Amino acid sequence: MAVVIFIETQNGKASKTGLELLSYGRSIAEATSASLIAVIFSDSDTQELTDHGADVIYTVDTATDSNFNLERYSATLSEICALEKATIVVVSSSSEGRYLGPSLAVKTGATYLSNAVALPTTYNPLTVKQSCFTNKGFAISESMSSCTVLSLSSNAFGIHPQPGRGEVKTYPYASTKSKLEVTKVEHAQESISIADADIVVSGGRGLKGPEHWHLIEDLASTLGAATACSKPVSDLGWRPHSEHVGQTGKPVASNLYIAIGISGAIQHLAGINASKVKVVINNDPEAPFFKAADYGIVGDAFEVVPRLIEKLKALKKA
Amino acid sequence: MKILVCISCVPDTTTKINFTADQKEFDTQGVQYIINPNDEFGLTRAIRLQQSHGAHVTVVTVGEVSCEQILRKCLAIGADAAVRIDAHPNDGYFVAKQLEAICIKQPFDLIITGRESIDYNGGMVGGMLATLMQLPYVTQCVGLEINGDQALMQREIDGGNEHSKANLPVVIGAQKGLVEEKDLIIPNMRGIMQARQKPLLVEAPLTIEAKSQIEFYEKPKPRGPVTLFDPSDVDGLLNALQNQAKVL
Ligand SMILES: Cc1cc2nc3c(=O)[nH]c(=O)nc-3n(C[C@H](O)[C@H](O)[C@H](O)COP(=O)(O)OP(=O)(O)OC[C@H]3O[C@@H](n4cnc5c(N)ncnc54)[C@H](O)[C@@H]3O)c2cc1C
Numbered sequence: 001m002a003v004v005i006f007i008e009t010q011n012g013k014a015s016k017t018g019l020e021l022l023s024y025g026r027s028i029a030e031a032t033s034a035s036l037i038a039v040i041f042s043d044s045d046t047q048e049l050t051d052h053g054a055d056v057i058y059t060v061d062t063a064t065d066s067n068f069n070l071e072r073y074s075a076t077l078s079e080i081c082a083l084e085k086a087t088i089v090v091v092s093s094s095s096e097g098r099y100l101g102p103s104l105a106v107k108t109g110a111t112y113l114s115n116a117v118a119l120p121t122t123y124n125p126l127t128v129k130q131s132c133f134t135n136k137g138f139a140i141s142e143s144m145s146s147c148t149v150l151s152l153s154s155n156a157f158g159i160h161p162q163p164g165r166g167e168v169k170t171y172p173y174a175s176t177k178s179k180l181e182v183t184k185v186e187h188a189q190e191s192i193s194i195a196d197a198d199i200v201v202s203g204g205r206g207l208k209g210p211e212h213w214h215l216i217e218d219l220a221s222t223l224g225a226a227t228a229c230s231k232p233v234s235d236l237g238w239r240p241h242s243e244h245v246g247q248t249g250k251p252v253a254s255n256l257y258i259a260i261g262i263s264g265a266i267q268h269l270a271g272i273n274a275s276k277v278k279v280v281i282n283n284d285p286e287a288p289f290f291k292a293a294d295y296g297i298v299g300d301a302f303e304v305v306p307r308l309i310e311k312l313k314a315l316k317k318a
Numbered sequence: 319m320k321i322l323v324c325i326s327c328v329p330d331t332t333t334k335i336n337f338t339a340d341q342k343e344f345d346t347q348g349v350q351y352i353i354n355p356n357d358e359f360g361l362t363r364a365i366r367l368q369q370s371h372g373a374h375v376t377v378v379t380v381g382e383v384s385c386e387q388i389l390r391k392c393l394a395i396g397a398d399a400a401v402r403i404d405a406h407p408n409d410g411y412f413v414a415k416q417l418e419a420i421c422i423k424q425p426f427d428l429i430i431t432g433r434e435s436i437d438y439n440g441g442m443v444g445g446m447l448a449t450l451m452q453l454p455y456v457t458q459c460v461g462l463e464i465n466g467d468q469a470l471m472q473r474e475i476d477g478g479n480e481h482s483k484a485n486l487p488v489v490i491g492a493q494k495g496l497v498e499e500k501d502l503i504i505p506n507m508r509g510i511m512q513a514r515q516k517p518l519l520v521e522a523p524l525t526i527e528a529k530s531q532i533e534f535y536e537k538p539k540p541r542g543p544v545t546l547f548d549p550s551d552v553d554g555l556l557n558a559l560q561n562q563a564k565v566l
Binding site for chain 2: 095107114115132136142178180183188198266291304312
């Protein structure tokens with residue numbers, strides 16, 4: 001019996017979500033007396049994976065293929081799953097994990113359950129709580145196959161280092177010929193992505209126009225946060241679509257979400273509700289966001305935000 | 319060129335989500351249904367290809383008779399034909415298998431699904447269908463051009479965009495950005511009239527087993543009231559974030 005984890009990489013190193021998946025997998029491995037197998041498509045340092053719970057680490061050298069390749073990654077992983085007799089496979093809810101999961105489930109004949117928010121409650125059959133209706137509800141679902149691929153909602157479990165055996169093996173990259181040819185990858189300069197960020201600073205129509213976005217950007221850079229926006233802000237072209245969060249945009253599950261000049265429409269809240277702590281700054285005390293937030297300031301963003309930036313900079317210096 | 323757009327009927331985005339008293343089912347009372355927003359971006363792209371490339375656009379849904387009004391809306395928006403596979407969409411795998419059957423019977427050059435549906439958020443139908451049919455797949459698709467028998471696509475990745483190409487047929491997972499919000503087509507009277515004449519076929523489903531089932535539902539826990547600070551007291555807020563919430 002084995003629990004297999006797909007470790008995403010960032011600049012060749014295991015990503016933070018990868019370490020969270022290991023912590024989650026470690027708990028499952030303990031509960032089911034299974035071994036915890038980490039698969040990483042990189043030749044990076046494996047010590048970190050051992051420290052976070054991996055019993056066996058497969059490193060896969062992708063050589064010239066520097067981009068995520070759905071067909072070859074899922075072919076490689078499905079071979080490893082068969083070899084290790086995997087009963088549970090865990091991927092993240094990032095764009096890679098959710099791209100890979102369904103394909104891997106079909107290849108291995110497994111059930112796919114997305115957006116798991118907790119450890120399985122039973123293992124035979126496997127049942128697990130998933131978020132659904134964009135965080136407006138949860139479904140407790142049962143898998144009806146002997147193997148299940150789970151995608152874990154980011155930040156749902158946390159990182160709890162606990163060492164595993166750490167046996168390192170190499171595995172060949174599947175030679176499957178890919179039907180899809182990647183021609184170019186564009187990366188936004190240096191910005192922190194919403195998916196990875198611990199803190200997200202988000203601006204709405206209350207900021208009046210793109211010329212005021214330095215407030216959001218300054219606050220975000222002071223906090224080491226990602227920037228985001230409400231839907232109308234991206235529809236109006238004030239900010240790129242990639243920053244649009246909510247039910248029809250990107251999901252946010254950060255530790256801290258700061259909403260500035262955002263009213264808190266149901267479609268916006270649905271997408272950001274999985275964030276742990278929510279702060280709202282809005283000059284309208286009746287704004288619905290105040291009902292969904294943990295902390296708030298009823299006030300003018302143009303006064304409050306510069307004050308926040310100033311205080312934070314002072315705190316950092318101290 | 320033949321395009322298939324897979325449509326999911328989902329509760330309107332403003333719906334208050336409730337479950338039946340025994341927590342076993344989603345309470346559909348008073349719920350309005352809409353075209354899943356991600357699918358609507360895909361449908362709009364398909365209609366543009368109909369206009370520019372003379373493509374024939376079929377919409378399909380796996381669902382009960384109540385979904386037909388949504389298919390009629392798709393026809394009014396401009397789709398040429400609609401198919402309803404007469405089954406409750408038990409899980410994503412079940413839906414993908416039903417769609418595969420349609421695609422085997424009647425080959426398509428381009429298959430468009432949504433990135434995910436806004437009800438169960440599975441994000442799995444497109445990827446499963448592509449894998450079952452061994453076709454290239456691009457999800458979170460924010461760009462699609464057809465050049466001869468090639469598809470040029472863009473996938474939104476965390477912090478950027480990935481450009482790729484593949485020979486048709488391909489499967490994509492549509493989302494906002496594939497077309498702009500302002501380009502979404504609102505059916506006009508003529509479209510609605512024409513839709514009545516267009517074919518809406520009902521097909522029997524394949525008998526296959528779903529791979530998962532929902533045991534019961536839960537609602538999120540009600541949250542405590544907000545703690546407010548005076549606009550002059552940003553220190554109070556920062557102190558709470560540092561020492562109480564411990565997120566700074
Ligand atoms: C099908 C559908 C899907 C949707 N999906 C999404 C989605 O994914 N994400 C999303 O965000 N929205 C979505 N929406 C739109 C949503 O309904 C709201 O229209 C939108 O979230 C409002 O954006 P906003 O809060 O920025 O703007 P507004 O609602 O205009 O709110 C602006 C707020 O700023 C405040 N304000 C004004 N001036 C100041 C100031 N000086 N200082 C402080 N505060 C100020 C105002 O009090 C107000 O509360 C969707 C809608 C539909 C119909």
